[in-house]
Amino acid sequence: MRRTFLCLLICFGFLRPLGPAQAAGISFSALDASYTFADQMIFTAATAGDAAITQATLFFHAGSQPPYSRPADPFTPSSAVSLTVTIDLKETRLIPFSTVSYWWEVIDQSGQTARSDTQTFLYVDNRFAWQDFTSGPARVHWYEGDSGFGGAAANIAVEAIPGIQQQISVEPPSPLDVYLYASLDDLRSAVELAGREWLGGQARPELGVVLVAIPPDDSARLQMRRDIPHELTHLMSFVATTPNYDVLPRWLDEGLATLNEGDPNSTQVLAVQNALARNQLIPLASLCGAFPADASAALLAYGQSRSLVQHVINEYGSAGIQALLAAYRDGATCDGGVERALSISLIELELKWRTALQANTSSPDTLTPAASATAGIWPWVLLSAVIALPLIVALVWRFPQKPDKMAR
Numbered sequence: 001m002r003r004t005f006l007c008l009l010i011c012f013g014f015l016r017p018l019g020p021a022q023a024a025g026i027s028f029s030a031l032d033a034s035y036t037f038a039d040q041m042i043f044t045a046a047t048a049g050d051a052a053i054t055q056a057t058l059f060f061h062a063g064s065q066p067p068y069s070r071p072a073d074p075f076t077p078s079s080a081v082s083l084t085v086t087i088d089l090k091e092t093r094l095i096p097f098s099t100v101s102y103w104w105e106v107i108d109q110s111g112q113t114a115r116s117d118t119q120t121f122l123y124v125d126n127r128f129a130w131q132d133f134t135s136g137p138a139r140v141h142w143y144e145g146d147s148g149f150g151g152a153a154a155n156i157a158v159e160a161i162p163g164i165q166q167q168i169s170v171e172p173p174s175p176l177d178v179y180l181y182a183s184l185d186d187l188r189s190a191v192e193l194a195g196r197e198w199l200g201g202q203a204r205p206e207l208g209v210v211l212v213a214i215p216p217d218d219s220a221r222l223q224m225r226r227d228i229p230h231e232l233t234h235l236m237s238f239v240a241t242t243p244n245y246d247v248l249p250r251w252l253d254e255g256l257a258t259l260n261e262g263d264p265n266s267t268q269v270l271a272v273q274n275a276l277a278r279n280q281l282i283p284l285a286s287l288c289g290a291f292p293a294d295a296s297a298a299l300l301a302y303g304q305s306r307s308l309v310q311h312v313i314n315e316y317g318s319a320g321i322q323a324l325l326a327a328y329r330d331g332a333t334c335d336g337g338v339e340r341a342l343s344i345s346l347i348e349l350e351l352k353w354r355t356a357l358q359a360n361t362s363s364p365d366t367l368t369p370a371a372s373a374t375a376g377i378w379p380w381v382l383l384s385a386v387i388a389l390p391l392i393v394a395l396v397w398r399f400p401q402k403p404d405k406m407a408r
Contacts, residue, residue: 025049026049026050026053026108026112027049028046028114029046029047031044031045032044032045033102033119033121035123036126037096037124037125038096038190040086040087040089042084043060043083043084043085043086043087044082044083045104046080046081047116048080049079049080049114050108051110052078052079053075053078053080053107055106056071056075056083056104057069057070057072057105057106058102058103058104059102060087060103061100062094062095062098062100063095063099065094068092070085071085072104073085083104083106093194093195094194096123096124096125096190097122097207097208097211098123098208100122101119101120102120103117103119129143130143131143131147132150133147135154135157135158137158137161137175138154138155138158138178139154139177141177141178141179142182143182145180145182146216149216152220152224153178153214153224154178156225156228157178160229161232164233165236166318167321168233168239168325169240171239172232173209173239176210177208177209178212178228179209179211180212180214181212181213182215187212187213191211205231205237209235212224212227225261226262227261229261229262230260232260233256233260234257237256237257237325240329241325241328242329244330247331247332247334249287250291250305251287251301252305252328254291254301255305255309255310258309259306259309265303272300272357276358281304281354282297282300282301282304283350284304284350285346287301307353308350311353312342312349314356315356324338326341
């Protein structure tokens with residue numbers, strides 16, 4: 001009975017079958033798309049039907065963007081026509097490194113409408129000839145360097161995921177695409193050509209990929225171990241706080257990313273230590289938004305953020321970080337997120353962190369580089385003194401000073 005009822009509804013036009021609305025007698029072939037990154041994109045197709053095709057429209061979208069529609073270039077109505085649409089990518093900005101989906105809809109002379117199957121392709125920066133290497137969920141792309149260069153980056157990305165997930169309990173995108181630009185200028189031009197503002201190297205996790213500038217030189221592996229986990233942390237923070245990543249405090253976002261770089265940056269450590277000694281630490285409320293433009297102040301901001309996030313983990317564990325991310329995902333303010341997640345105010349958190357910073361001078365995150373280098377020496381100095389003392393006493397006892405020299 002239910003099946004019969006549904007068939008009747010379809011027959012009388014109350015329901016449409018799922019899938020492309022393919023009219024009888026209308027077909028599509030040779031669907032294709034080509035592009036020059038951030039310049040233009042050309043869509044082509046051929047369609048034929050029993051009646052003359054009179055209208056054709058292209059629909060397309062990139063990633064999460066809403067669909068665009070464009071009429072086909074003028075053509076002479078016929079039962080078989082070739083369709084073309086050219087998109088100016090300097091005016092229609094598509095999300096770079098995203099999947100573009102598109103389809104055609106046509107109308108023939110009798111009024112019948114047909115829609116093609118949806119086609120997809122990846123919109124990448126094709127100014128460069130990318131090489132690819134896949135390891136687990138990581139898919140690395142690079143254009144300078146050998147296969148070992150790309151393989152090392154893939155392994156580093158895979159190894160970084162479990163540690164980041166201890167703080168941010170989400171899965172990274174799958175596949176996890178990592179693009180290694182050979183220079184900062186190349187990366188910057190890609191971001192700007194795609195219509196994104198370049199924010200002094202600030203991550204763009206909304207693109208859904210990891211973008212880093214790492215030349216294939218002797219320091220490449222070291223830079224990979226710092227930069228790839230850093231940017232991957234931003235990406236996973238974005239996933240954890242969508243749709244409200246924009247309200248995530250910068251101190252938390254950058255603090256997590258900097259912490260996952262591994263060993264603390266000695267320059268940042270020294271900046272925090274000096275600011276603490278001079279009572280010139282940046283107020284935490286000032287680190288909720290954009291960091292200072294001044295290079296030395298920005299360095300201090302990154303160092304403070306790392307130290308503060310480490311303090312939160314020490315006091316509240318990973319659960320504290322996850323509670324903060326959940327609060328900001330729900331749209332909490334900078335202060336409100338701390339109050340909800342940690343049951344203290346932003347000012348109280350700052351005071352507790354400053355107190356811990358002053359007290360815990362043996363922490364690698366609070367020691368100056370010189371102090372870190374000498375901190376482990378003193379136990380050995382004391383041990384050497386204890387061992388040497390009996391020998392010194394014995395020598396003095398065996399060779400007493402003469403009275404005349406004692407008088408002198």
